[in-house]
Amino acid sequence: MSAVTTIALRPDYEITRVVRGGWQLAGGHGKIGREDAIDALVAAWEAGVTTFDCADIYTGVEELIGAFRGRIGSEAARTIKVHTKFVPDLAVLASIDKAYVEAIVDRSLRRLGMQRLDLVQLHWWNYAIPGLIDTIRRLDELKRAGKIRHLGLTNFDAAHLAEVVAAGVEIVSVQAQYSVLDSRPENGLAALCADHGVWLFCYGSVAGGFLGDRWLGAPEPSPPLENRSLVKYKLIIDDFGGWGLFQELLRVLRRVADRHGADIATVASRWVLDKPRAAAVIVGARNRAHAADNARVTSLDLEDADREEIAAVIARRRGPLGDVYDLERDMTGRHGSIMHYDNNAKS
Helix, strand or coil, X not given: CCXXXXXXXXXXXXXXXXXXXXXXXXXXXXXCCHHHHHHHHHHHHHCCCCEEECCCCCCCHHHHHHHHHHHHCHHHHCCCEXXXXXXXXXXXXXXXXXXXXXXXXXXXXXXXXXCCEEXXXXXXXXXXXCCHHHXXXXXXXXXXCCCEEEEEEECCCHHHHHHHHHCCCCCCEEEEECCCCCCXXXXXXXXXXXXXXXXXXXXXXXXXXXXXXXHCCCCCCCXXXXXXXXXXXXXXXXXXXXXXXXXXXXXHHHHHHHHHCCCHHHHHHHHHHCCCCEEEEEECCCCHHHXXXXXXXXXXXXXXXXXXXXXXXXXXXXXXXXXXXXXXXXXXXXXXXXXXXXXXXXX
């Protein structure tokens, strides 16, 4: 294994600052075989990544990570951390009870082959629907019962993180989209995290692959795009300032990468990792190809001149505006209308 930098989120809880994401293994990015998926997880582990992210709604991914843990053996499996999520369907938010919460947690335990979940991250589709605080308290009860080690949130804005903290529930982390294209965590969430000892897990640091050498100098793609991830992040590029400004950003990232013997994706992820309260970047790959590159993120040291050059382009952005996930919560808007709101029952 290579050395991937770690960080202690709590005195008794340490993770690698690169987290292997699981969304790309759920099938929405193209067909992938079970053995190839497990092999990709093993490749990340062999590259030094010991923290893995998944979700109850990522179809088949908890089972894949469970199989991966079995593949590497019980002794090695004890050295890795697995972060999953609790994402109740929009249709059931108003009726969630204790039995429902425990059933979903028990299902994750079975799928992963674990006695206790390392981290469960709550997502709540619609803040106007009551039950959020009751649900996080029920998860907290399962934490005290020994089924969950730590609790986190995913796609929460600053106001609702504050509401959860005020309810007396200890939150270790908030997972949020964060990249050189999308700095919405800087609009209040990161500062609140600092006030309450909460860490950011940052996904989208390479914008579904758009922040990569493949797209440097490429013409603007026309729909239909290859997968839903590209659709999602193309909307972010449009909000950022359009394809022209995006290409300027890629050229700057390429110049920075050249100075460090790196690639655009590694520079983009390192930029996020250097941000206040950013504990880790969540990166994904559907095969072995990028496992080593992902692991190198923590060994790259950007200089002040690098950051200033990148900042000069970012200063000309138009958006995206608002708090974390605000745009995606508008179910009739450009961002929200592409979301799938009822995946838990299907997973």
